[in-house]
Amino acid sequence: MTRKRRRKIMKSEYRHLTLAVLSVILCLSNVSAEDLILVHEAWMLEAPTNARVIAGYMTIENKSSRSRRLIGVSGQDFERIEIHQTEMQGDIMRMVPMEELEIPAGSAVSLEPGSYHLMLISPRSVPKEGEAVNLELQFDSGYTMHIKLIVRAVHRGKTMKHFH
Secondary structure, three states: OOHHHHHHHHHHHHHHHHHHHHHHHHHHHHHHHHOOEEEEEEEEEOOOOOOOEEEEEEEEEEOOOOOEEEEEEEOOOEEEEEEEEEEEEOOEEEEEEEOOEEEOOOEEEEEOOOOEEEEEEEEOOOOOOOOEEEEEEEEOOOOEEEEEEEEEOOOOOOOOOOOO
16 A cells, blocks of 8 residues: 555544544533523412313523523423413403513523413313423423423412412
8 A cells, every 4th residue: 555545544534533523522512501401490280170271380591601492392291382471461461372482591581470381281181289290391402301390289268369
């Protein structure tokens, strides 16, 4: 084998090795970026057995340096799940569906009564206090996060606010 031929082969091998290393780095950077989205205090109120909709709440924290958007939510226990925002329109409080919810870089967004929330529509069964339902949060980056909403009891005898 000539010296020229050996150099050509070595250059080709270095190119392949460089591409392989870059691929690994890109894969690892995607995984670690998704670890920067956290969910805290995911919950829902216990609902009556005949409930057609239930509201879900949580705080989504984005520790990354890029804004992220929650673009969808799904769960096997519900026909569909929508992202909503509570708005005052005149003197009437309305639940307005949203296509997506932005979570700014380095910030947290709270889904809570009277604000942003999830509408869990047509439950296949209604979970009781202490049980949990599984949901999948889909983000614009392609990342899907699996979470559990814990069911909290409605405290009877206290004045109830409208929670969805």
